Amino acid sequence: MMNLFVKTLSLIALYIIASYVAWSMAMPPYFASVFWPAAGVSLGFVFLYGARLLPGVFLGAFLSFLLSPVGNDPNVEGLLAASFLGLGAATQAYLGAYLIKKFVRHNTQFQTLRSIVLFCVLGALSGVVASSIALGLFLQTDRIHIDGALTFWEAWFMGDALGIVLVAPMTVLALSWRDVSLRRFLAIFVPIFFCLIIVIGLFANLRGQDFREKQDRFAGSVEMVKREVFSKFSSYYEAVSAIQSFYKSSENINHQEFSTFVEYTLLQNPDIHALAWVPYVSHKDKERFLQAGRKIYGDNFRIRSVVYKDGSDDIDAAVYMPVLYAEPYEEVKPYIGIDLWSDIQRRKALEHAKDSDAVSASEPISFMNAGDAQGLGFILAAPIYDHYHPYPNIKNTGHAGFKGAVVGAFYYHEAVEDIMNSWRDRGIELRIEVELDGEMSIVYQSQDNNSDKSVVDGFVIDVPYDFAGQKWILHFYMNHVHFNDNLNLSIWYALVIGLVFLSFSSMFLMALTGQSAAMKELVDEKTAELSDKNKFLNVVMDTVPDMIFVKDSEFKIVQANQAFFDKYSPDIREGIIGTTGLEQFPKNERKGYLINDKIALEEGFSETQEFITDYQGEVRTLETRKQRFYDEDNKAFLMGYARDVTDLLSTQQKLETILDTTADGLITIDESGTIETYNKACEDIFGYDAEVAIGKNIDMLIPEYHKSHADFLKHGDHVVSQNRSQLEATRKDLSRFPIDISIAEVKLGSRRIFSAVIRDISEKKKAEELALQITQIFNSAIIEFYIFDAETMEFVFVNNGAINNMGYSEDELLGHRPSDFVEAYADEEFAVMAEKLLSGESERVDFDMRHKRKDGSYYDVAANLQLTTFNGRPAFIASMLDITERNKVTQELKRSNKELESFAYVTSHDLKAPLRHVSMSASFFKDEYADKLDEKSMELLDVMISGANRMQNMIESLLRYSRVGRDGVELKDVDLADVLDVVLENLSDDINDNHANVNVGTLPVVGADRYLMIQLFQNLIQNALKYSKADEAPIITLAYEEEKAFFKFSVADNGIGIDPTYSDKIFQIFQRLHRDNEYNGVGIGLSICQRIIEFHGGSITLDKDYEGGAKFDFTLPKVFY
């Protein structure tokens, strides 16, 4: 509470001080200051301390307004205005603080440019509030005119905005000085304060200079005005004095003389209202005077009182001073006869003149014919005495001879007004005061229409003026409207610019210092945090049983934990910090550490086993990891971590060695089936590495595990129990295989784990199955199998083939010898063969044998004998193939072939001869008897020849066809490249004639008959040449692909092609698709090709999809069987 009170008081005090500062710099008429630091102070306080400081702001604004140059009349209106302004200031401060808190943060120390800029912008924005309220208020109370509203508002807003931008952040910083470092505080405040003083000082200096210049100008102007006024008055005096002199120099002056003389003077001074001769008339001289007057003005001339009264023509007094002559007559005619003595104001002047013998002025008089202020004037009276006084400097004191006075009437008011009018644009105002009855009365006021009589300080000059017996005071002052209107605004512009510059400077400084402050704070914070962490870390590190250490790039120990030191002698402990620590270990060990250190330093990481001899002389095995890091100076250092695994290794190694050398797979799993251990054998069995398998569920390996062992897993005897079964397991490659698995429950404290011994039985199973299959095959084979003991020669196994073919039952055969059934086996020959096998000279023996069945019939076999093992004893295995049928067929075939061959040969030869004779005869006939034959006969002879030739060709072809593979076939490796050389050579004429292009790539070597190959390729190429298009050069492409067991060839051409529907027909003998005369040939070429290919074990087809010609695909086996 006290705190708040102090703060509020401080705020009010600061507010008022700031206001004073502002006013001192404010532009007249002080409604608006271009700089209003009080707004900044308020915002700073409210921003820091909240809304509870708002009353302070209100009071500050309220009081400062009342104390201000414009608010120093504490009437009701003034109080009201002050209240409004107070409210405005409070609202503005609150709004500004609210906005900033909303967008910046509650407690900014202006460390970031963003917070500074936002603070200033938002604060400045809040300046709208007070300026707007003030504008409303001042408009309402007519303090300003609507025309100047915008300017007013702008100035006020700018003042507040500048005040806020410059002062508010400083206020906040100043008030939170505890949180701000002194350096920063000084870095901001000193330059800003210094600059502020300079700005204000410059401003004050400029303004003072300007003020003095104005003052000087004012004084000069006043002097001029004064002179003009004086000169005017002097001219009056001189006018009267001139006439006085005239009177003095003349004995008597008649009306005419007076008129003439005065006329000139009037001409010189047109603003002289009137000049008159006013004689002094005593009562006894009244009649004489009237007579004299009537002589001039007629009978109506009378002495009249000044005070107009109807009929008061005649006045009766002791002394009169009536106007006798007056000029300009026409204008002042009414004054003729007026008794000036009768008027107290005029008489005073006249009496003063009469008594003092000096020109005397009356006090200001309102002349009769003028009712307005401009009618204000005065009279000057110059006394005239009876006798001429030769020495004017000796005053006539007797007054006895007072004859009268020369009187001038002057409108001084009008004249002064004229003068003032000419100075009005300088803003000079004049008030004239005259002492009347001991008091000063205002007798002139220049047309200062400003109701507010406020005086511009320093711009008042009073000029006292004694004039013809009257005490005048000329009071000159500056018209403040004029003054305000003619301010030198550049001074304030300069101020504003200076302040704006200062604002930016302060922002800049705050940002600059703020950033470093923020950084420093952050660094301090992190440092503190780190040091906390470090302490914590050290404690943690020391409790870790593993060794942790840090080495520098020279491998000197920088830091280490307790566990590390424990490896050294307890005596030296900390002494090894800063050393490599190597001296403590046997020499032969040192190098190893150093190498590891170097590796880690160079490669970034090392992970090794190190062996050290500790201070107790025990060799320990350490698992060490060293990692390279870089410090802030980019210097490398090593962080190391080592675990003493000596004890662990000794037991674990043993166990692992046992586990890993076991051929069976060993797995332990927990209750959920997660694999915990997994030995080397398992890696081979399942294909997964141990790292992969450990942690996985056993399902991955043995999908049925949980299902098949559900009961066991659930109940799991408390005693160790076993459960053995055969399951299917899955390998890494997802193949499935059978396993033999034994599971045992093991209790480890409260944990139940299961150990499983796994054996891959897939090989065994396979072997079993294979054996079974082989037995079956053996048994069911038509081939006869006999196994007989190598020593006893007794049958130990015979298959069904043997039983069926021989006709003996199994019982009849087993236990007997081969020679018991076939006598030939008793021969020496067989014994030699058996001996060859037994001695290892040959692995198998093939022979032909004639067997005798039980029924006495014979059959031929091709036999094969090998040595094997049966039931652990050496035994012969003999396989026999009944070749009786084969032999029969072969012989038959040979015979029929031979017959056919000779038949074909003979036939062809005998068929050919007559044909030859026909054609030969015909051609001979044609040759010899050409001149005796007619054309028709010649034609017929040709038909005969060609028919015979054709027949001949067909027979020849047929023979060729039938001979394929029959006579002279010699199978050997044939290089087809050579074959093609021959073929192309053979066909070279054809090829050249057709302009054909035969593309032959590389060709393989095939096992074939060379002659047939030539025939084959020649036929195919010939065929392609033959069926070429008439208008296109043939292109024949020969290619091949190598397949697994055969070569695949293709011969493609661009000829007329073959309709796919004939794809089979073309290979039939004598099948031609074209008429005889279209293409030559008997139509057996492709048939022969097919026969050659098929003879070699291949096949030929037409590529039906091939377009643009014909394409034949054919195969030839790689090896000819």
Added chain:
Amino acid sequence: MILKSNHLPIRILVAEDQETDAFFIEQAFAQSDVENQVFLVKDGQEVMDYLMQSVGNDSNPRPDLIFLDIKMPRKDGHETLREIKSQDDYKDIPVIIMSGSQAIDDIKKSYSNGANAYVSKTNGFDDMIELVEAVEKFWFLRAKLPRKSDA
């Protein structure tokens, strides 16, 4: 082995069982540019007989060239050829097998038995003439024998 005859007309022994063929062969030789004398026999046996009688016999002079058909009665061409080539007296006489057969076996056999050439019987007479001339020229042209017309 190439024998060059230094006498004219060259003597040619033709063994041909078929009369027609024999006739045309004769005709062909008759029309040949080379001056020749053809002796015709019917089979291999006759060839051998002819050869045996030819020694010192002007009516059966030793032939400069023998044309053998393969398929002949009594003694076929292969046998005859073998005999000719196996006897020192005759083996230097060029033997040309002229057969209607184009069987590879025949050809191979002929050459393996020492035939000097194997030619196929032609179907046309013109061809026959050409053939005969070709054979004559091949064996005798180098003797630069004057032509018939020149003689």
